[in-house]
Each structure stands twice: as structure tokens, then as C-alpha cells.
Amino acid sequence: MKKAVHFGAGNIGRGFIGEILHKNGFEVAFVDVNETIIDALNARGSYEIELAEDAATHIPVDHVSGINNAKNPDAVIDAIKNADIVTTAIGPNILPFIAELIAKGIQARKTADKLDALDVIACENMIGGSEFLKTKVDAYLTAEDAAYVDSYIGFPNAAVDRIVPGQTHEDPLFVVVEPFSEWVIDESQLRNKAIHLDGVHYATDLEPFIERKLFSVNTGHATVAYNGFYYGFKTIDTALQDERVMTALVNTQKETRDLLLAKWDLFDEAELVAYHEKIRGRFVNPHLSDEITRVARTPIRKLGYDERFIRPIRELNDRNLSYATHLATAAKIFKYTDASDEQAVDLQNRLATEDLTQVIESVTGVKEPKLVQELKTAIEAL
Ligand SMILES: NC(=O)c1ccc[n+]([C@@H]2O[C@H](COP(=O)([O-])OP(=O)(O)OC[C@H]3O[C@@H](n4cnc5c(N)ncnc54)[C@H](O)[C@@H]3O)[C@@H](O)[C@H]2O)c1
Numbered sequence: 001m002k003k004a005v006h007f008g009a010g011n012i013g014r015g016f017i018g019e020i021l022h023k024n025g026f027e028v029a030f031v032d033v034n035e036t037i038i039d040a041l042n043a044r045g046s047y048e049i050e051l052a053e054d055a056a057t058h059i060p061v062d063h064v065s066g067i068n069n070a071k072n073p074d075a076v077i078d079a080i081k082n083a084d085i086v087t088t089a090i091g092p093n094i095l096p097f098i099a100e101l102i103a104k105g106i107q108a109r110k111t112a113d114k115l116d117a118l119d120v121i122a123c124e125n126m127i128g129g130s131e132f133l134k135t136k137v138d139a140y141l142t143a144e145d146a147a148y149v150d151s152y153i154g155f156p157n158a159a160v161d162r163i164v165p166g167q168t169h170e171d172p173l174f175v176v177v178e179p180f181s182e183w184v185i186d187e188s189q190l191r192n193k194a195i196h197l198d199g200v201h202y203a204t205d206l207e208p209f210i211e212r213k214l215f216s217v218n219t220g221h222a223t224v225a226y227n228g229f230y231y232g233f234k235t236i237d238t239a240l241q242d243e244r245v246m247t248a249l250v251n252t253q254k255e256t257r258d259l260l261l262a263k264w265d266l267f268d269e270a271e272l273v274a275y276h277e278k279i280r281g282r283f284v285n286p287h288l289s290d291e292i293t294r295v296a297r298t299p300i301r302k303l304g305y306d307e308r309f310i311r312p313i314r315e316l317n318d319r320n321l322s323y324a325t326h327l328a329t330a331a332k333i334f335k336y337t338d339a340s341d342e343q344a345v346d347l348q349n350r351l352a353t354e355d356l357t358q359v360i361e362s363v364t365g366v367k368e369p370k371l372v373q374e375l376k377t378a379i380e381a382l
Pocket residue numbers: 007008009010011012013031032033034069089090091092094097098123124125160161162163164165
């Protein structure tokens with residue numbers, strides 16, 4: 001069997017990436033620090049996915065194993081040495097912490113004179129995720145290693161879409177997912193073109209696809225989460241029953257369409273309207289309950305310069321298009337609290353001790369006085 005190494009045996013890792021790799025004949029070594037999950041993968045060698053729909057379908061995934069990277073880094077390096085593909089779904093903030101292991105795995109391939117091409121694909125909600133990972137990996141490589149990477153190792157960007165909420169089953173591996181799924185990989189950045197995964201869409205230019213996904217699904221999701229939190233809700237589906245939250249989502253989607261249509265020739269307005277309607281339906285799937293704390297997690301990341309609110313705000317502003325709803329939700333992120341979310345706690349501590357303008361500028365990376373002032377006014381109005 002072909003061998004895959006996948007970093008992050010969490011919700012989307014088991015609930016989507018594992019499914020696709022398995023379907024394509026790979027045995028999958030999941031790398032994670034969660035001992036319960038790693039032990040269960042090794043004990044059973046299989047797990048089950050359930051599609052959340054009327055007549056729930058069950059998908060068995062076997063030929064899987066686990067490696068605890070904190071305890072057994074050498075096994076990860078060895079697995080990468082022998083892998084046909086490497087994927088991650090671990091969270092953008094964690095990518096820097098696995099970069100050294102990936103670099104060592106690449107060095108092990110080079111030392112073994114392996115000339116098979118390998119792609120390392122970051123499946124994170126992030127524009128340019130694999131390229132970002134490559135910059136972190138590069139920091140651990142010599143000039144000679146870098147030449148080997150240029151020839152044999154690809155870091156194609158990817159976009160992954162499937163709502164996989166937090167799981168609360170007795171079985172730590174069982175994962176309930178929405179039926180919809182989409183995985184797009186930038187074909188132009190692939191090194192190993194012989195691996196063409198069934199169930200993956202290969203695009204020659206990923207940027208419009210990742211923007212359509214991130215600014216539609218994730219900006220929309222976050223709009224529901226931060227407005228929902230502000231109005232006192234706990235889950236995405238219940239928040240959407242509130243007209244104020246639904247209106248915020250619908251208006252945000254309109255601004256997103258305006259941006260996508262102004263920026264890319266590729267999209268058709270009617271198709272985007274249908275895409276956005278479908279997303280609203282996905283958010284209220286009655287068979288899936290998604291906590292606001294999951295969707296609103298890591299608020300500092302979500303306020304990033306190239307992230308789901310600030311990038312559209314900047315780009316709509318550049319085009320003299322309205323970004324009022326994006327801005328109103330971005331302001332609510334500054335009011336988000338969750339004692340169990342390190343970034344939420346950090347943001348609130350900074351707001352309590354530092355000047356608001358300084359916090360806005362440092363968290364969002366925005367320096368343009370007009371946008372900073374608008375954010376400040378919107379936050380102060382809450
Ligand atoms: N859940 C979704 O609906 C969904 C959909 C598309 C994309 N994504 C993206 O996929 C990524 C993962 O999201 P998720 O929802 O699966 O999160 P998750 O928390 O369920 O999974 C992340 C996994 O990474 C592991 N991990 C954390 N630090 C680690 C480390 N240093 N070394 C090894 N493992 C470590 C955790 O133990 C966990 O099992 C994120 O970038 C997210 O944006 C999620």
C-alpha cells in the first residue's frame with residue numbers, strides 16, 4: 001500500500017483527510033500528541049466516520065496507525081522518509097512546531113538517496129498554508145538540503161471544506177461529519193503528479209478557490225459565531241434562529257460576493273448566490289451541533305491581516321465597496337471571551353492594559369488610519 005503521514009488526528013484529520021487517503025489506497029500514519037487517540041489508533045487500526053444526515057451513513061477507515069510526535073519523534077522522521085504523501089490539519093499556529101520534524105524527515109530521504117517526489121500539503125484554513133509551512137521547514141535546512149527540496153519536495157497549497165464539530169463520543173476515534181466535503185489542491189505546485197487523489201479537485205490556481213472558501217464558509221461561520229456569542233447563544237444553529245445573526249450573515253455574504261466578483265473573472269453571481277445559500281443550509285444542519293466556542297476559537301488568529309475579516313475589509317476598501325457588516329463583526333471579536341481559549345484571554349488582557357489603537361494595529365496588522373479609526377469607533381460603540 002502507498003503510505004501517508006498525516007499530522008493532526010483531530011476532527012478534520014480523521015473526519016475528512018483520513019477518509020480520502022484511505023479511499024485512495026493509502027495506509028495512514030496519524031501524528032498527534034493526543035495519547036488517547038494515538039493509542040486507540042494503534043490498538044484498533046481502524047475507525048468509523050458518520051455522515052450527519054437523515055439516514056446516517058457509516059464509513060469505515062482502516063489501515064491506520066498513530067505516532068506520538070512528542071514521545072517518538074524518530075518514528076515520525078522514519079515515516080516521512082518512507083511516505084508517498086504528507087498532509088497536515090493541525091491548526092495554522094501549530095505548523096511552526098512540526099516544521100523541524102518535517103525537515104528531518106526530508107533530510108532522511110536525502111541521506112537515503114530517495115529520488116521519489118513527495119508533496120507536503122497543509123490542509124488548514126489559511127491562505128498559502130503549505131507555502132507558509134515551507135518557510136518554517138526551510139529554516140531547519142542547509143543550502144544543500146534546500147536544493148534537494150527544490151527538486152523533489154512540493155508544498156502545494158490546499159483548501160479543505162467540511163464542517164466537523166467537536167466530538168463527544170465514548171469512542172475517541174468515532175467522528176460525525178457533515179455530508180458535504182471539498183478538498184482543492186494547487187496542481188501547479190505539485191511535485192508528485194502521479195498521485196492524483198480521487199475525491200480531490202486539482203486547480204491550476206488555488207487563490208480564487210481558497211478565497212471563495214475562506215471568505216464564504218469561514219467568514220460566514222465566524223460572523224454567526226461572534227454575533228451569536230454577543231447575543232448570548234451557545235451553538236451555531238441556535239444563533240442562526242436569531243434574525244440579527246441571520247441578517248449579519250446574509251449581509252456579510254453579499255459583501256463577500258461583491259469582493260469575489262470584483263476581484264476574479266472566474267465567478268458568476270448567480271452561482272455565488274447559490275453557493276452562499278447552500279452554506280447557510282450547512283450551518284443549520286439539524287443532525288450536527290456545532291459549538292460557538294469551536295468556530296470562534298483563536299480570535300487573535302481570526303483578526304489576522306490575511307484572515308477572514310481583515311483581508312476582505314482591506315480589499316473591499318481598496319475597491320470603494322462596502323465592508324460595513326465585516327467591520328461590525330470584526331469589532332465584536334474584540335468583545336469575545338472564553339476562559340478556556342488562550343488567545344481570547346490574551347486579547348482581553350491586552351485590551352485591559354494597553355491602548356485600544358495599539359491593540360487593533362498589532363493584532364490586525366492594519367496601519368491605515370481610516371480603517372483603524374473605524375474599527376476603534378465600532379468597538380467603542382458596543
Ligand atoms: N473542523 C473543521 O470543520 C475543519 C474544516 C476545515 C479545515 N479545518 C482546519 O483543520 C485544522 C485542524 O482543525 P480541527 O478542527 O481538526 O482541530 P482539532 O483540534 O480537532 O485537531 C487538531 C489536532 O492537532 C493535534 N495537535 C495539536 N498540537 C499538536 C502538536 N504540537 N503536535 C501534534 N499534534 C498536535 C491535536 O491534539 C488535535 O488532535 C485547522 O487548521 C482548521 O482550521 C477544520
